[in-house]
Amino acid sequence: MPRNFTPKVITANDLLEGDVIYLAPNDSWTRHLDEAEVLDDEAHAQIRLLDAEAQVDRVVGVYLADVSPTPEGAAPVHFREAFRAKGPSNYAHGKQELQRP
Numbered sequence: 001m002p003r004n005f006t007p008k009v010i011t012a013n014d015l016l017e018g019d020v021i022y023l024a025p026n027d028s029w030t031r032h033l034d035e036a037e038v039l040d041d042e043a044h045a046q047i048r049l050l051d052a053e054a055q056v057d058r059v060v061g062v063y064l065a066d067v068s069p070t071p072e073g074a075a076p077v078h079f080r081e082a083f084r085a086k087g088p089s090n091y092a093h094g095k096q097e098l099q100r101p
Helices: 042-053 079-086
Strands: 008-014 020-023 058-070 073-074
Touching: 008 042, 042 079, 058 079, 073 079
Parallel strands: none
Antiparallel strands: 008 020, 008 058, 058 073
């Protein structure tokens, strides 16, 4: 029996900077998971994924990641995505050093 489709976001790495980025509803890329477009329809998610994968001059490693929708936006379901959203863990730098407005 096939699994039910669970909510997902499209994530990738910025081609030039290497940062983890997420596809936003307005077709831009954001570095903040809570601003990502939450996809709850499998067909729509596949179309959005194909569009994102075609942006080879902007992103690499595009894939769908499971999330849990919350009132504040998407929240990671798996440890890997929580880790990617926080940035490098060896010391505070990059995303961890910046204060979000």
